[in-house]
Amino acid sequence: MLTFAILLPFAGAALLASAPLSAGQSRLAAILVAALSLGALCVVWAGFIPGAGFQAVQEAPWIPPLGVAWRVGVDGISLPLALMSGLLFVAAIAWPMEREVNARAYYAWFLFLEGASLGLFLTLDLLIFYVFFDLSLVGMYFLIGRWGHGDAPRAALKFFLYTLAGSLLILLALIALVLSVDPLSFDMRDMIALQPVAGMDLRAGLILLGFVLGFAIKTPLFPLHTWLPPAHVDAPGPASAILAGVLLKMGTYGLVRIPMQMLRETFATYALALGVVALASILWGSIVAFAQDNIKRRIAYTSVNHMGYAVLGIAVAGSAVTGQEAARDLALNGAVIEMVAHGLITGALFLIAGSIWARTGTYEIDSYGGLAGRAPRLMGAMGLASFASLGLPGLAGFVAEVQIFVGAFAVWPWLAAIALLGLIVTAALFLGMLQRVFLGERPPALDGFADLTRTEFGVLAVLLGLVVLIGVWPAWLIDMIALGGG
Amino acid sequence: MIAATLYLLLALPPLVWAAAVFDRIGTGRGALLAGPLRNGAALLLRPVAPTEAPDRLNRLLAPGWYLALALVGLSVVPLAPGLVASDLSTGLVLWGACEALTVVVVFLHGWSPNAPFPLLGAYRYVAIALPAMLLSMFVLIGAALPAQSLSVGAVVEAQREVWNLVRQPLGLPLFMALGLALTLRGPFDYAGGAELAGGTSAEESGPALAAWRLARAAMLVAFSAMAATAFLGGYLGPVLPGPLWLLLKTLAVMAATVAAGRFFARMPPARMLTLLWVVLLPLSFANLALVGIEVLP
Amino acid sequence: MPLADLGPEIALIAGALAALLMAMALPQPRLGLCLWPALAALAVAGTWAVAQADAARLTFSGVWALDGATLWARILIVTATALCLILAPRWFATDRRHGEFYALTLFSALGAIAMAAAADLLQLVMAVLLSSVTGYVLAAFHRDWALSVEAGMKYFLIGALANALLVIGAILVMGMAGTSDYAALARTDLGQPLALAGLALIVAGLAFKLGAVPGHAWMPDVAEGAPVPAAAFLTVVPKIGAALALFRLVQLFPEVEMLRPLIAALSVATMTLGNLAALWQDDLRRLLGWSSVSQSGYALMAVAVADLAPDALPALLWFLAAYALANVTGFAVVAQLRGRTALADYHGLIAARPGLAAALIVALLSLTGIPPLIGFTGKLELFVATLDGGYGWLALAAVANTVLSLGYYLRVIGPVCFAAPEGPPPACLSRAAGAVALGSGAAVVGIGLFAGPFLARAAGAVVLP
Amino acid sequence: MTLVSVLIVAAALIGIGLYGALSQQSFVMLMMGLELMLNGAILAIVGFWAFSLGGAPEGQLLAIIVMAVMAVEMAVGFALVVAVYRKRQADMTESLTELRH
Amino acid sequence: MTEIAMPLVLVLLAVAFAWGLQRLGPEAGATWPHRAPFLGGGVPQTHAWQRWHARYYPMTLLFIAFEMEMMFMYPWAVVYIETGTKALAEMGMFLGILSVGILYGWREGVFRWQ
Structure with a gap:
């Protein structure tokens, strides 16, 4: 079933690339494929037993001499992320294209990207993980470069270069990790069970450094985040939504899956350093976001901030080999929920930003104002998403951040205290943006500004509905993650 | 060794004279026997005509080199068992080197006066002589096969049973082509032909010309001696002493070579080149194969 | 005499002669039939080589190694040569006489195979010579085009x-060691400075054929x-x-301490130089040439850890296979587009010629090492071998270089995909070249996806002596 | 005469040749330098053959091969020089300026 | 050593002899028209070397191929009988391949240079 969910989008992409479909037909086909894929994931979810380790496992050999095989399976961490990605892809594909050029290729690349993203979350093989990690770069590169605006090729190039550097570091670290077991095996379960480099100081440290650097670029963490703003600003709205909602999660997911689980001991040694970097990201992301006058750039920087929370949670969770178990589980729980929530919220925010751009062609906050009258539905959606993002209780962001902070206070209280500053700044920047865009004088140029269409509103309703659902009733998600019981 | 050298040096002048005499037979150019000497003396008394901006050193040295090559080539020929001026185990290779250097020397000779006809003669000579060299070496290798040695002495000794002329009937005729080319005569005389007003020696006069002609005749002697040794059994022969046999055979080959030079018609260089490469060279391969099959036990 | 051991090579010679004889008989417009x-x-050579797949012995008095490396070299070279020849x-349709091109190429391929199989310094020298002299002529084959002659x-x-x-170098090694045979050389102690200098010279000479520093400068010109x-x-x-050939040499002298660091240093220098130079190229062919230089640097990584890591040989073989396939693809696209080289000519190619553009993109991404293309498995193996052999810094340098190289590959891919096409769609050369x-x-895609069985074979390859 | 003395002469030849090959501008002179290097190489191999290889056939063979290398490379080289000359009317390395960087 | 000495002596002898011979004649006081090359009265601007070129480069390449072949043939001839039929076959192959070169050269017209 999982293999089906991964390969179906690839097949769909191949179909779209070769079959002569019209723009509308290709959109329909793409939505259908994405929905089917999501449906397959839901089937797995239906049979999922929380806390019972890896499930729905499938294996097939790929490169036997290296011990590489097609291995898929889910646990409480990957399933929510995969579900969220599946959903977000349906949303992004259903979202109308900003510029109607070459729709067939556009949807093909989206499906390609979906296959890569799902594959990354669902695989249990380190090398396949890496393969999908790189494939996601390729997909995103073409989406940004071809359908972006502004200096899109340049932004795409920067994105590709940065993240490839990161992914290659991960590859080296992976190989170094795998080489320490005999015979070679890229099976994640083996690695988690064996903890292969435990006790090797220098080598383990270097391997950890490779992983952390690689994932930090992808996440992105301060100071390796500089590729993110141009990529977001120049990408088309749906691609931004995927970039922020899904691709960034790859970094944090990888951080959890590989360094934290496979290098437990080493990770614990250096967890504090990672926590400090996460803190820097939180603060830097929020403060710089506050200074931005470009809607998309502002949202992009809040991603740096939010991913900082997630990494903080992970750092806390991996901070010690023994002791403070409850707090650490809480923090990890929070981190996973943060990933899911951030995916939904930021996905929605970027989609909205895309719709604004589609109407006026600019992201400058100063060129907007008083849109509340013209576009109430837009304002509602944006408001809800913004509040969720700044962590208003009752919404998904709050659930996540509360757990992270509680966990962090138990382990490193001073660090958590400083990190709280970030929350305040975030609140300020979102409120400021809402106020400047929707309230005040409306420039005459915006008189013809249309509200959200029904499609757009429907998509946003699903995403934001989930945000609210997680906010008011998070138990189902926490159950699914099931760290305490696992 | 030294004795052999002295014999050679003593025998060379009469032989050179004989070569000049052979060249005169049937041409009606004055006295047959005394003519060459008279001509030579006359040339020696004339002044050497200089040309504009020549390569003086090479011009002066070219006849010397030519003569030297003839002498060195001659020196590997055994006069009798054990009587050889330079007793090399690789005598045939040295002979081959002399052949090849002859091309260079003739080219130098044509090049040094800085005049069109000699230069053209030199170019044409190189083009024709190169395949002729190849040809001769294949033939000589054929002669060396039964001897299992590159020493000229061994080649002679291997002919005690039967001469190479019999073993490889094609060998001597093909080798004669080389002789004609080496001594700038007959159908291969592209370096000194009459239509180029004398070719490489068009600008020569006086003692220089005399030296060049002398060297050319010496080369004919050397070639004939080599041919006699490689194909006609050299000093081998009944009754008479070895050196005498060699002398007789050499004279015979000389006469044959001169006659062949007269007999065969000249062709345009391109056709001659094609003939050499496409007909004669493959013939030499065939000759080699023939010997190869014959000598295998 | 085990003549059959050299069957593939003899087939190549026979093919070259047949092509030459045909070239003689055919009129100018039909010279292409010599193909x-x-x-x-x-094809015969390839089949024959496969039939000898399990051989592992020294043959022809020990000068020719018939082993896994030779097998792979034969297969790779034969395949690559065939692909190039089809172009x-x-x-050459407008060339007055090009019949000998086929024969020369076959001889050159023969030289390359002989290089890979050489188990004797003399044979190595001969093989390098054969491969070189034919190469010069091939490079200058357009006699009337200044650029070609200059190259x-x-x-x-x-x-x-x-x-x-x-x-x-060969003379020094042979003179000091007293033998030129690899099997015997392996038993000698190559301690004297003169012999080491000789070894370094041999490495330099082979670096030229490889297109690595210090003999790399011809590569972009020829490309x-x-x-x-x-x-x-x-x-x-x-x-x-x-x-x-270098691999064999390094493996031969495991105790010569300077050899590995030397090769590793050459490797880093080569890849860095190649990549840096390629960054500024505005000509696709020259860019491919410099990228070839950098790829030589990667190949040297495996050479540096020969014998240290069990995976070194499969890594090298597989990397070479990946490189060969991708590079030939790149040049085939250039050929199919009638040799247009300026990057500006490739703007918007994806709209005009989607298939060719896709092939070019795939080839370039494979050269970078993006999964799941064949270049990825190649580089993966390289990294595995290098890390396994304890040359972590080398792998790190290669990573940095890979990122660098992506920069210029994207400089091609970007305009191909994102720029607006200029002028009418480019003319194509022939159906064969397109194929x-x-x-x-x-x-590049398919073998990359199903690399498993191939890699398994490569992993079983042995190197003599 | 010892091996060392032969090698010194060979090294001198190689050195002079290398200098010529690297410093000369004219193709022909450059090739002369290369020839000189190879001549030094032949001298070295003959020295090795006589003094340290004990007259092993490989030594002779290598000498022959080096001669072949010389001849064949120079043949091709001069053909190229002629081609360049026809194209450019120049026989100096400076004339090769089209392909850069 | 001594075997090679005699040819050297002979070379010296011959060169010295020819040199001396050319010194015999009287000094020529040639005038300029006497020295000038045959040009129907014209004055050459360049060296003869620069006005005429050998045109048979391809043929010389072919020659070099055979000349190299020759070099391998010397040792072959010495061991021919010992090695037997194999040697014949090898040289046959060698020559056969080179002969194809001749044929090709012939077809390409390398023997026509004027």
């Missing part, structure tokens, strides 16, 4: 010097100036032979 005997010979008939001349000048160094089929051939085939481009492009 067929050449292809037939390559030729139409490319040939530069190739020759560098090559003659490098070959002289190689010869001197740009040589006729495209010849450029594809010369950037790929000699490299395969030289890399394996080569598309076919090898598909192979």
